Amino acid sequence: MTEFSVYCQLGGTDRRFWGLMAWLAIPLVLGAAAFLYIEHYGHIATGMDNQIVWGLPHVFAVFLIVAAIGALNVAMAASVFGKADYEPVAPLSALVSMALLVGGLALLMLDLARVDRMMVAMTHLNTSSIFALRAVLYNGFLASVAVYLWFLLERRMNRYVKAAAIVALFWQLLLATGTGLMFGAMVARAAYDSVLLVPVFIAFSAAYGTAVFILVLLAACRWDSRPIAEELLRRLKNVLAICVGASLYCAALFYFSKYYVARSHDVGQFLLFDGGVYTALLWLGQVAIGGIAPLALLMRSQVSRRTVAAAAGLVVLGGLAQVYVTVIGGQAYPQILFPGMIETSSFFDGEVHPYKPSLAEALFGLGGVGLAVAVIAVALRALALLPERLDQMTRPQA
Amino acid sequence: MSTNEESGISRRGFLAISSATLGGVMLAPGVRLIEVASARVPEQAASKQVRWGLLIDTDKCATGCDDCVKACATENGIKDTGHPRTDAQWIRKVELKDGRSGRTHSVPVMCQHCERPPCVAVCPTGASFKRADGIVLVDRHTCIGCRYCMMACPYKARSIVFQDVTDQKPEVPRGKGCVEGCTLCVHRVDQDRQPACVEACAKAGHNAMTFGNLNDPQSEIAQRVAKFSTSRIRADLKLDPGVHYQGL
Numbered sequence: 168m169t170e171f172s173v174y175c176q177l178g179g180t181d182r183r184f185w186g187l188m189a190w191l192a193i194p195l196v197l198g199a200a201a202f203l204y205i206e207h208y209g210h211i212a213t214g215m216d217n218q219i220v221w222g223l224p225h226v227f228a229v230f231l232i233v234a235a236i237g238a239l240n241v242a243m244a245a246s247v248f249g250k251a252d253y254e255p256v257a258p259l260s261a262l263v264s265m266a267l268l269v270g271g272l273a274l275l276m277l278d279l280a281r282v283d284r285m286m287v288a289m290t291h292l293n294t295s296s297i298f299a300l301r302a303v304l305y306n307g308f309l310a311s312v313a314v315y316l317w318f319l320l321e322r323r324m325n326r327y328v329k330a331a332a333i334v335a336l337f338w339q340l341l342l343a344t345g346t347g348l349m350f351g352a353m354v355a356r357a358a359y360d361s362v363l364l365v366p367v368f369i370a371f372s373a374a375y376g377t378a379v380f381i382l383v384l385l386a387a388c389r390w391d392s393r394p395i396a397e398e399l400l401r402r403l404k405n406v407l408a409i410c411v412g413a414s415l416y417c418a419a420l421f422y423f424s425k426y427y428v429a430r431s432h433d434v435g436q437f438l439l440f441d442g443g444v445y446t447a448l449l450w451l452g453q454v455a456i457g458g459i460a461p462l463a464l465l466m467r468s469q470v471s472r473r474t475v476a477a478a479a480g481l482v483v484l485g486g487l488a489q490v491y492v493t494v495i496g497g498q499a500y501p502q503i504l505f506p507g508m509i510e511t512s513s514f515f516d517g518e519v520h521p522y523k524p525s526l527a528e529a530l531f532g533l534g535g536v537g538l539a540v541a542v543i544a545v546a547l548r549a550l551a552l553l554p555e556r557l558d559q560m561t562r563p564q565a
Numbered sequence: 566m567s568t569n570e571e572s573g574i575s576r577r578g579f580l581a582i583s584s585a586t587l588g589g590v591m592l593a594p595g596v597r598l599i600e601v602a603s604a605r606v607p608e609q610a611a612s613k614q615v616r617w618g619l620l621i622d623t624d625k626c627a628t629g630c631d632d633c634v635k636a637c638a639t640e641n642g643i644k645d646t647g648h649p650r651t652d653a654q655w656i657r658k659v660e661l662k663d664g665r666s667g668r669t670h671s672v673p674v675m676c677q678h679c680e681r682p683p684c685v686a687v688c689p690t691g692a693s694f695k696r697a698d699g700i701v702l703v704d705r706h707t708c709i710g711c712r713y714c715m716m717a718c719p720y721k722a723r724s725i726v727f728q729d730v731t732d733q734k735p736e737v738p739r740g741k742g743c744v745e746g747c748t749l750c751v752h753r754v755d756q757d758r759q760p761a762c763v764e765a766c767a768k769a770g771h772n773a774m775t776f777g778n779l780n781d782p783q784s785e786i787a788q789r790v791a792k793f794s795t796s797r798i799r800a801d802l803k804l805d806p807g808v809h810y811q812g813l
Contacts, residue, residue, distance in 0.1 A: 279709045287709055505661055512660065
């Protein structure tokens with residue numbers, strides 16, 4: 168006879184929950200105010216210019232979206248690949264994935280310089296644009312994960328869970344490919360222009376998504392004092408370590424290819440050695456803080472919530488550093504129009520472009536993160552998405 | 566029947582004369598228009614038979630001269646706000662120095678009006694578009710300000726308007742939040758006139774810029790492109806730009 172877990176909402180008193188919401192309201196209100204400020208005055212209120220056209224809001228948006236893709240991995244492992252240990256947390260994995268995507272999409276859409284034309288964006292679709300295609304992929308992903316979550320929680324639909332999970336996995340792969348291609352197919356920028364970015368983004372998404380999922384899981388269990396089986400924690404620890412290792416390997420391969428190939432050597436040299444803040448963020452942020460340090464923590468034999476949480480937190484910080492290097496560093500490096508020539512112009516040709524994010528865009532970006540966290544908190548409070556005990560390896564109760 | 570025969574005009578003859586007269590009345594204005602003006606009438610679509618292009622002779626383009634840049638700004642209502650990093654620049658003079666030989670060039674760079682423009686391919690709403698005659702434009706009504714075209718343009722030819730615009734030119738609408746770039750002075754081209762930069766260059770006596778129909782073998786630009794060795798910026802990308810450079 169199969170034993171089922173009992174799922175329950177986030178517990179605690181209303182006062183305690185509203186206290187949490189009050190804290191989460193801070194980034195949300197500040198983010199909304201920053202958005203209105205930028206919308207009113209135009210993007211002159213940001214640190215962006217005609218050289219760096221995607222700024223800090225894009226950094227947060229891309230991170231959230233990449234993490235959203237990977238956060239679904241735990242659910243896919245349970246429902247597609249039959250890893251029973253993850254079944255109790257599969258609904259949480261789907262929720263985190265959807266919430267991160269909502270936060271990222273909100274930033275992406277609200278950062279439009281003509282945000283009043285959002286309806287145009289929805290009604291005019293250029294099918295040759297990967298950017299437009301991604302809008303379809305986002306919606307398809309959200310819909311497929313929502314259906315999967317519904318099938319997971321609805322007893323009558325349980326038998327279709329695997330089919331729904333396979334569809335979600337398909338969309339997950341499509342979305343990861345689309346996101347990687349959006350940068351990889353951009354031949355105009357030397358820092359991108361490589362389809363290697365597709366597998367690289369898939370590896371990054373696995374690391375960031377797993378890290379965020381672990382942080383949410385540990386936070387929710389800590390809130391309710393829910394026990395977690397050491398086996399589950401050990402498995403998550405190992406998965407995170409593998410994902411971080413794969414990310415480091417993919418990053419090394421990508422930067423090596425940029426540095427080694429003659430036509431992209433200069434941008435490789437810039438990012439790896441001469442890029443100032445970008446080089447520092449790459450080595451100190453992405454590699455040391457986001458790669459080596461968490462790996463060192465995760466490779467330790469003993470398993471503790473604190474160690475795993477610390478490692479996951481470091482992976483998130485390293486991920487933000489990586490996206491900053493990719494998005495901003497990739498634009499800061501000058502576009503070379505005449506190879507072999509030294510270029511100067513009134514439009515800053517041939518020079519590394521400076522970028523200093525404004526407070527408004529930083530608050531706006533953090534607002535997107537706040538939105539994702541708030542969605543998770545509200546959903547966990549309203550819906551029974553997490554077992555009351557995670558120390559019994561059982562199937563989710565329908 | 567008998568009436569027509571009596572008057573000397575058969576029914577068939579009457580119909581033929583009527584049809585010819587009616588046809589003449591309907592066709593004459595069109596024929597007349599073609600006679601008096603080679604410019605397109607507002608209702609007439611741009612033709613695929615035409616490929617507008619520019620040829621820039623870098624040997625004639627003087628270092629320090631920015632008459633083309635000033636003419637562009639005046640023609641299109643682009644003002645200096647004192648913030649060069651956020652100000653729009655539809656055309657700029659790029660000073661080049663060969664890293665090995667030390668040879669210098671001064672070249673104007675603007676939208677290259679590619680045959681296969683990346684900005685058009687990536688635009689999510691289709692606001693970036695290419696006319697049949699090769700001019701690449703932005704539809705100001707459907708641009709959502711996502712800046713993806715700016716990311717995708719290899720020529721750094723596009724700008725976004727960062728602040729409110731005042732005193733716009735009626736024929737060149739601009740607005741905060743929309744991306745824009747060189748239109749080849751499409752409003753002038755459609756009136757059979759030269760782009761402002763080309764006109765200013767000729768007025769200054771440099772004659773470094775030639776504008777015309779690359780598809781017309783009799784045009785000056787087509788003949789010069791056929792006769793002299795010319796190059797195009799980032800030709801390796803195979804975007805087939807409409808702007809050619811001579812002397813680089």
